[in-house]
Amino acid sequence: MAVDLLLGLQWGDEGKGKIVDVLTSNYNIIARFQGGPNAGHTLVFNGKKHVLHTIPSGIFHDDATNLVGNGVVIDPVIFKGELDKLEEQDVDYRKSLLISRKAHIILPTHRLLDAASEASKGKAKIGSTLKGIGPTYMDKTGRNGIRVGDLELSDWKERYRALANKHEDMIKFYNVEIEYNLEELEDDFFKAIDVLKSLKFIDSEEYIYQAQKSGKTILAEGAQGSLLDIDFGTYPFVTSSNTTAAGACTGLGVAPNQIGDVFGIFKAYTTRVGSGPFPTELFDEDGATMAKVGNEFGATTGRPRRCGWLDLVALKYACQVNGVTQLMMMKGDVLSGFKTLKVCTTYSYKGEEITHLPYNIEPENVTPIYTEFAGWNEDLTEMSEASQMPKALNDYIAFLEKELEIPITIVSVGPDRKQTIFRK
Numbered sequence: 001m002a003v004d005l006l007l008g009l010q011w012g013d014e015g016k017g018k019i020v021d022v023l024t025s026n027y028n029i030i031a032r033f034q035g036g037p038n039a040g041h042t043l044v045f046n047g048k049k050h051v052l053h054t055i056p057s058g059i060f061h062d063d064a065t066n067l068v069g070n071g072v073v074i075d076p077v078i079f080k081g082e083l084d085k086l087e088e089q090d091v092d093y094r095k096s097l098l099i100s101r102k103a104h105i106i107l108p109t110h111r112l113l114d115a116a117s118e119a120s121k122g123k124a125k126i127g128s129t130l131k132g133i134g135p136t137y138m139d140k141t142g143r144n145g146i147r148v149g150d151l152e153l154s155d156w157k158e159r160y161r162a163l164a165n166k167h168e169d170m171i172k173f174y175n176v177e178i179e180y181n182l183e184e185l186e187d188d189f190f191k192a193i194d195v196l197k198s199l200k201f202i203d204s205e206e207y208i209y210q211a212q213k214s215g216k217t218i219l220a221e222g223a224q225g226s227l228l229d230i231d232f233g234t235y236p237f238v239t240s241s242n243t244t245a246a247g248a249c250t251g252l253g254v255a256p257n258q259i260g261d262v263f264g265i266f267k268a269y270t271t272r273v274g275s276g277p278f279p280t281e282l283f284d285e286d287g288a289t290m291a292k293v294g295n296e297f298g299a300t301t302g303r304p305r306r307c308g309w310l311d312l313v314a315l316k317y318a319c320q321v322n323g324v325t326q327l328m329m330m331k332g333d334v335l336s337g338f339k340t341l342k343v344c345t346t347y348s349y350k351g352e353e354i355t356h357l358p359y360n361i362e363p364e365n366v367t368p369i370y371t372e373f374a375g376w377n378e379d380l381t382e383m384s385e386a387s388q389m390p391k392a393l394n395d396y397i398a399f400l401e402k403e404l405e406i407p408i409t410i411v412s413v414g415p416d417r418k419q420t421i422f423r424k
Contacts, residue, residue: 001212002260003031005248007222009318011234011272013298013305014265015330015412017041020057020221022410022420023263028216029065030058031208033251034241035223036073036106036136038129040298044415050089055082056221059093066093069204069220070102071241071251073136074148075111076192083195099196100204101149107160108185109167110135116174125275129301137240139163151197205253212258220248226318234361237276245322264324264406266315268332268396271305273298277361279368280308280344294334309342309370312403317357319404328410329400332393333419338375341396344368345403373399380413386423397423 006023008014021043024030037053043060044050052059054074056066068074086093110132117135118128128134139145144163150156164182171178211218226232228239229247241247249256269290272278281287287307290296296305318324335341346353348367358366376392383389389411397408411421 001215001217003208003212003218003220003248003252003254003258004261004263005220005222005245005259005322006263006265007243007245007248007322008225009227009264009266009315009322009324010225010270010311011227011276011278012039012223012225013271013273013296014225014267015042016222016265017043017052017057018330018412018415018417018420019263019265019328019410020219021045021060022417023219024058024061024064026217027058027064027219029067029208029211029218030056030221031067031069031204031218031252032056032072032221032223033069033248034071034243035239036131036133037075037078038131038133038239039223040301041223042415043417045417049415050085053082054079055086055093055097058219058221059086059091059097062092062096065096065098067098067202067204067207068100068103069252070100071247072100073104073106073133073140073241074099074196075106075131076196077188078131080192080195094199098200098202098204098207099148101147101152101201102204103148104136104140104145105148105150106132106136107146107164107167108182108189109164109171110139112171112178112180112182113167116171116176116178119176119178120174128274134240135167148196148201151193152201208252208254220252220254222247226322227314229321232321234276237274244318259323261325262323263326263328264319264322265328265330266310266318267330268310268335269294270308270311270314271296272308273301273303273305277363277366278306278308279314279347279361279363279366280311281306282308286338289338290334293337294331309344309368310400311344311368312400313344313347313355313368314357314361316355316404319406324406327400327404327406327408328412329397329408330412332411333380333413335375336380337377341373341375342370343373343396343399345371371399381419383413383421384418386411386421389421
């Protein structure tokens with residue numbers, strides 16, 4: 001059985017958690033393949049809002065197995081907080097949650113390093129969530145990291161102490177004022193480690209291989225978005241992992257020829273959290289309306305998201321590098337009430353009109369060129385069938401499908417799992 005992928009096509013926050021939750025009934029295993037607790041996957045059902053940071057979004061389905069893959073970095077303290085909330089809701093996660101031994105662990109000093117590094121950049125800061133993600137991936141590629149499987153070794157605390165000491169020396173190098181009490185941080189950390197060790201650790205690449213052989217259906221869940229990919233995103237304003245489809249192969253140990261459908265999630269407009277270029281960003285009333293109606297605040301940080309019109313140049317690029325086979329458009333309801341909608345179809349780049357995403361999309365190099373559409377006033381939030389959608393929305397979708405040459409199979413018209421329209 002092939003492994004299907006679900007990932008974001010913009011700068012994150014597209015609504016991946018909701019769609020994973022909606023699709024989980026079609027799969028036996030939901031496997032998170034990269035990123036850390038800088039992700040915030042929001043699910044709404046039965047009148048309640050749930051936010052996950054590391055745990056796969058299929059956890060609320062009793063018959064699904066949820067796997068945290070080797071490409072993920074885990075903060076035990078945040079992870080414990082997620083487990084505590086699941087217990088409050090009587091979710092029996094112990095029988096359905098598996099952790100890869102090869103996943104790396106975020107130490108308290110990784111977070112301190114993150115803060116020191118960001119503080120040292122001054123106005124050039126990249127907008128890190130300060131969760132220690134970058135320093136953890138740096139230790140991973142520098143072959144210094146501590147992995148989940150190391151917790152099963154008798155000398156793992158000695159390994160921890162050696163790395164933490166090294167980190168404290170590095171913090172001094174940045175020469176910035178960072179106030180912290182490592183003893184208190186370590187107290188919470190080691191308590192959380194004990195909880196983590198109560199879960200089932202597995203050799204996840206072997207587990208997935210055997211699951212495929214036995215006919216199990218698997219959905220790989222990504223975090224962040226394609227334009228935040230460490231290689232293909234708007235570097236250096238990116239995350240520290242491969243958020244694109246290739247990241248599922250390295251983050252789970254799945255061979256490239258075993259990838260099936262690639263579900264690409266995008267908003268009907270565009271948002272971005274933190275620093276970095278954003279060609280279609282709006283600074284007017286339209287942008288403010290998108291932010292207000294769309295409740296555009298980060299699920300992890302609470303930071304307001306920057307809003308703008310849909311950027312088809314960037315979206316085509318993301319579809320291309322991911323090999324997207326199906327598209328799912330989120331937050332269509334947020335655009336209700338706009339008299340006119342705009343879609344960026346090309347860029348003016350150094351005096352030339354281009355249709356591809358160039359190396360540099362800073363505002364001094366790129367100006368978006370728009371196509372305009374009539375808007376719609378209908379409230380979409382109560383609609384459940386494609387036949388109920390207004391003509392202007394159908395025209396908008398038809399244009400996107402023609403330009404992207406990929407079918408849009410789902411339109412989301414609200415945060416609840418029930419507010420999902422299947423088109424094909």
